[in-house]
Amino acid sequence: xxxLRSQETNLVADRNHSEKPTRPVQHSPELAFTVEQLTGHxxxxxxxxxxxxxxxxxxxxxxxxxxTCNVMPRQQTWEMLKLKGIDCESCKxxxxxxxxxxxxxxxxxGIFSADVSPTGNxxxxxxxxxVVKGDG
Numbered sequence: 001x002x003x004l005r006s007q008e009t010n011l012v013a014d015r016n017h018s019e020k021p022t023r024p025v026q027h028s029p030e031l032a033f034t035v036e037q038l039t040g041h042x043x044x045x046x047x048x049x050x051x052x053x054x055x056x057x058x059x060x061x062x063x064x065x066x067x068t069c070n071v072m073p074r075q076q077t078w079e080m081l082k083l084k085g086i087d088c089e090s091c092k093x094x095x096x097x098x099x100x101x102x103x104x105x106x107x108x109x110g111i112f113s114a115d116v117s118p119t120g121n122x123x124x125x126x127x128x129x130x131v132v133k134g135d136g
Contacts, residue, residue, distance in 0.1 A: 052124070054086035054114030069097065072129040074109055088114035097130055107133040 050059045058077060072078050081088075090112035096105040109131045117124025 050119045052115075052117050052119060053081065053129075054088040054112075054116075056081050056084045056086050057119065069095075070127055070129045071097070072112075072131050074131050074133055078109075078131045086112075086114060088112045093130065095130060097132065109133060 048060045048062055050057060051061050052058075058081070072081075090110055093108060093111040095108065095111065097108055098105055111128055111130050113126055113128050115124055116127045
């Protein structure tokens with residue numbers, strides 16, 4: 001699956017900064033987006049973000065705006081979150097998940113719910129994550 005770039009992305013700017021985004025903000029919900037972080041005089045545009053998931057910082061999170069659920073890879077992320085004491089509710093799940101265009105379900109381990117927010121921001125929401133075997 002290819003990533004959308006340039007003018008075909010939704011731009012999210014840091015609300016704590018008064019400057020306007022460097023490119024037009026698109027309001028089409030079916031498209032991917034990037035995040036523009038404004039730190040001092042430096043602008044950083046990326047399709048990866050850092051989120052606080054269950055009180056633990058998770059870097060390099062890819063926001064897939066067209067996904068049907070939130071997916072967490074077991075090997076890299078879920079095991080790290082458990083070691084760092086994630087605050088969540090988890091359980092086994094029989095939910096089937098298919099990769100885009102896939103015919104066989106991905107092997108899943110379970111599901112967990114946690115509070116999620118962007119770094120440096122107290123606003124967030126509760127979200128469910130499906131944990132898949134492997135590196136995602």
